[in-house]
């Protein structure tokens with residue numbers, strides 16, 4: 001920063017001061033909005049609201065790219081992107097404001113409006129949701145106004161210039177009052193940071209009731225417990241995913257930028273719609289008074305690429321959905337029922353449409369309250385979510401459930417269907433090589449190839465592996481835990497030095513072989529065989545254990 005002492009203030013310096021003013025205004029505005037949102041509701045915070053609006057409008061191709069390349073980091077990356085854009089606009093508005101104060105302030109106010117419109121468009125929004133952004137816009141405009149004034153104010157004649165930083169101190173009357181400006185920047189930053197922190201604390205306070213309600217929830221034991229998972233369901237090879245996925249490792253796919261935290265005491269489920277002769281409204285107590293069923297179900301996402309990570313297996317505890325629907329007077333289409341689609345709605349406005357026929361055909365479709373022996377984690381739908389064996393999550397597994405409405409597929413398209421995904425989507429047969437990892441360098445000799453396969457609600461009857469396009473070889477299957485879960489498999493490979501590609505395919509109990517035809521995830525799930533390429537090293541046995549993930553030592557058939 002040089003030239004600040006010229007009477008014009010120096011163009012570069014004025015720009016820099018403007019940029020600082022812009023950023024300061026943006027931070028103050030966001031902090032004020034966040035504090036207000038903690039009172040209104042967390043989803044009404046401008047960055048969250050704009051983020052939510054962006055998520056809902058993201059074309060499937062972009063979303064698929066984001067899920068593929070960013071994985072579960074897609075949400076932080078989106079938030080960061082919004083903050084960066086906001087920062088750039090703030091800098092531009094600040095630079096503009098130095099020359100034309102009104103224009104800069106108008107930009108700040110406009111940003112408040114953008115946030116307000118986004119917040120009003122969110123599911124479940126009321127007029128109050130506009131307030132945090134409007135307040136934020138006002139605060140930003142106000143801070144910008146004063147900051148720009150301070151930045152461009154000239155020091156009165158005769159005051160000393162020692163605070164002017166590296167400059168000579170010769171700045172006299174007419175030079176910029178940098179000390180005053182610096183103080184304003186510091187003070188505003190401190191107040192904004194305080195507001196930001198208060199917003200965080202208040203937000204936690206706001207959801208404290210939900211947190212306590214989960215901690216205090218006593219889930220009754222199942223009337224119909226699941227048999228223990230067979231010991232032989234887990235292959236003993238390092239690198240294979242655990243048969244039951246711990247909740248903290250369970251993949252998470254949803255559109256929620258802030259995880260809804262529902263207080264169990266406030267939770268209600270409404271069941272209504274076509275063919276419902278007895279509409280129901282249940283609270284959690286009424287739901288838990290019903291017989292609970294425990295069932296192991298593998299859940300997977302339609303966005304899962306071949307070989308991808310978006311599949312998890314859990315022991316779910318819940319109420320049989322079919323029984324509840326029958327009590328409400330619902331009949332499946334095959335018994336003359338009018339409705340063929342069950343639309344589940346969540347507290348955050350998600351809609352998920354499930355075939356009523358599938359829900360009522362005898363499979364264990366659940367309104368789940370428990371996952372692996374605990375109440376559902378907030379991220380996985382506390383207090384109640386749906387789980388239906390054999391269907392992708394986007395057509396079956398509504399989290400933070402609030403409503404079940406019966407209608408037809410002809411009359412209504414749920415959230416993802418409006419975004420080019422199929423109305424109905426049974427899970428396709430898939431198999432995955434968990435070990436060796438791609439580009440691993442095992443030593444020649446015996447290498448354990450192992451992984452998981454699923455043909456949900458049909459059951460896996462065979463898994464085969466081939467090397468470099470050679471003949472298919474039958475893998476050993478781990479014990480089955482029923483047809484609604486994935487099944488592990490293992491194949492001992494006599495690996496020869498060089499580059500090799502391993503492929504896997506599964507066959508379901510109907511005899512249908514997993515197709516090798518490569519298809520994208522849109523519209524109803526990816527197909528193709530998972531392939532892993534490795535480079536097998538010649539002979540030095542010393543390093544083999546490490547490079548095969550120790551599998552040689554653990555090759556102990558469970559059969």
Ligand SMILES: Nc1nc2c(c(=O)[nH]1)N[C@H]1C(S)=C(S)[C@@H](COP(=O)(O)O)O[C@H]1N2
Pocket residue numbers: 250251252253254255256299300301302346347348350379380381392393394397398399400
């Ligand atoms: N409310 C709500 N429920 C939802 C979703 C969502 O975005 N919002 N995503 C669905 C999708 S696409 C999948 S694959 C599963 C994932 O469940 P999980 O996050 O518990 O693994 O939840 C389903 N339920």
Ligand SMILES: [Mo]
Pocket residue numbers: 253300301302303392393394
């Ligand atoms: Mo999904």
